[in-house]
Amino acid sequence: MGVSLPGLASGLDTATLITKLMGIEKIPYNNLQVKKTNIDNNKSVFNNINLKLKTLRDAATNLSDLDSFKVNGGTSSDPSKVAVTVGDNAISGNYTIEVSQLAKPHVIAMNSISVLGSDGKDASFDFETYKDNVIKVNGKEIKFSDLELDGKTTSEALVEIASAINKSDSGVQASVIQTKPGEKSLVLTAKESGEDHEITTDLSNSTLFSVDNNAGQPAQNAELIVNGVKITSSSNTIKAAVPGMTFQLLAEKSTVSVEVKQDVDKITSKIDAFVKAYNEVIDIIKENTKKITNEKDANGEYKNFKTNLQGDSLLRDLQNELYGIVSSVGANGNSDGFKLLSQIGLEIDKGVTSAALMTGKISFDKELFKEKIAEDPVAVEELFRGDNGLGVVAKDRLKDWTSVNGLIQMKMDGYQSQIDFITDQMESMNERLILKEDALNKKFTAMEVALSKLQSQQSWMTTQLNSMIASSKSNS
Incomplete structure (x- = not known):
């Protein structure tokens, strides 16, 4: 029976062991990573709020501008005869447009040229006869000798000449038309x-061309009367007759009426843009301040750990600021005017009676607004553009929040400082972890080498003992 000594080799999975040991060592590093991620997420929230607040302030500025309630729209009694485009600076009123004649371009037609030969087929162009011809159109010379007319048919030569005129920058459009079978004319x-x-x-x-005095069309200016004032124009697009309005004349001997009045839909869209921007900021604040619960796994560690901004003082201040902007608006006009935004369709938490159901968001009754602005446009404008109007108040009070050095930017800068500090900590810690892992690898490697030597010695000793036992048995 042989004798054996217990094995001295480690039998360990040292790679797995090192990984688990380093996992413990990296806990502080991982905690910093979680902290950095949460801070970065919070910074992103404030960056989003900052962008939304700037949109809100822009919408407020649009409501406070001098021209915010002067936007006008116009309608023509017959757009097929006179179409109208109205700018924001157009003056409200009624206009009568009488069009006696339309502007027409000058048209010159050349005498027709036969393009067929005696055989009834396309005739060849007689280049030798006409090669020295030169025509001038609005001072631009067209030399036949410069054109590729030789070997062309007469029809092709006419097209080539027309093309040359079109390329000459003469302000003329040349074309070739068939006046009757077998004859064509160059028309300018x-x-x-x-x-x-x-x-x-x-x-x-x-010698090829001559003007056909019985064809063509003389140049003609447009003639019209706007509210009794006669106007002559070289174009059928009349821009300067009435400030802020453009008329497109489409029919002669026609009379239409144009009504210009306040464009309530455009004004409504400006207010709607403000309401949407306001509510989007409220939504972001509520989403990021709601209560959250982080669940733990069987080992007591958090699953998908995350934080939010519940209790953040700056967001609470911002929420109060937004509410204060809307609730502080009021007109200083006479007792017959509108005093509150709710009277014209804007109200926070309209109809909500329970605090638990309050959202802080504005509702906008567009139909009521349109009804009230039609009833008293001056009083409605006062609620937006007056000294204590919504547009003016919001623009002024949001400035401290949205400026380059504003409250939101300062908050984001503070977050960035924390992120930079943690990043430096993590980089320093990572360097120590690398050294730690390297040291563990070296220690376990040295252990394995030592154990390997012991294992070799064990094998030698076992061999020697077995040899001695065998020798003792043989001697006995």
């Missing part, structure tokens, strides 16, 4: 209408 049309844009031609050096 001014790109702009009116008498100021008459076409001038010089055909003295042309």
Whole structure:
């Protein structure tokens, strides 16, 4: 029976052991990572709030501007005859537009040219006969010798000449039309209408073309009367007749009426933009200050640990500020005017009677607003643009929150300082962890080497003992 000594090799999974030991060592590092993540998330929340507050302040500025309630819209009694576009600075009122004639571009037609030969097929262009021809259109020379006319048919040559005119920057559009079977004419049309844009031609050096005095169209200015004032224009788009209004003349011998009045829909959309921006800020505050519960696993560690801003003093102050802006608005007009925003359709937590159901958000009754602005537009405007109006108050009071050095930016800067500090801590700690892991690897490696040597010695001793036992048995 052989003799054996207990094995001295470690038998350990040293890699797993080191990993578990380092896991314990990294707990403070991981805690810093969680802390950094939560701070970064909080910073993101405030960054989002900052952007939303700037949108809200922009909406407030739009309500406080001088022209915020001067936006106008216009309607034509017959848009097929005179279409109207109204700018915000147009003056409210009624306008009568009588159009006697439309502006027309100058059109010159050349005498028709036969494009067919005696065989009834496309005739070849006689380049040798016409190669020295030169025509001038609005002072721009078109030399036939510069064009690729040789070898072309007459129809192709006419198209080539028209193309050259169009490329000459002469302010003329040239085209080739068929006047009757087998005959075509070169037609010149001014790109702009009116008498100021008459076409001038010089055909003295042309034997191919001559003007057809029985065709074409003379240049003509538009003539109209707006509220008794006669107007002449080279264009059918009339911009300067009435400030803030553009008329598009579409039919001669026509009379239409145009009504310009306050565009309630545009004003409503500006208020709606403010309400939406306000409510979005309220939503973000409520979402990030609600109570949360972090669950723990079987080992007592948190699952998906996260924090929120419940109890944050700055958010509480902001919420109070927003409520204060809306609740402080009131008009200073006469007793017959509107005094409160609720009278024109804007109210916080309208109809809510339980504190638990209050959201702090504004409701906007657009139909009621439109009814009230039609009833008393001056009083409604006072609630937005007056010294104590919503637009003015919100713009002024939100400035300290949204400026470059505002309260929100200062909060984010504070978070960034914490993030930078923790990042430095983590970098320093990570360096120590690397050294620690390296030291553990070296210790376990040295242990394995030592155990390996002992195991070799054990094997040698076992061999020697077995040899001695065997020798003793043989001698006996």
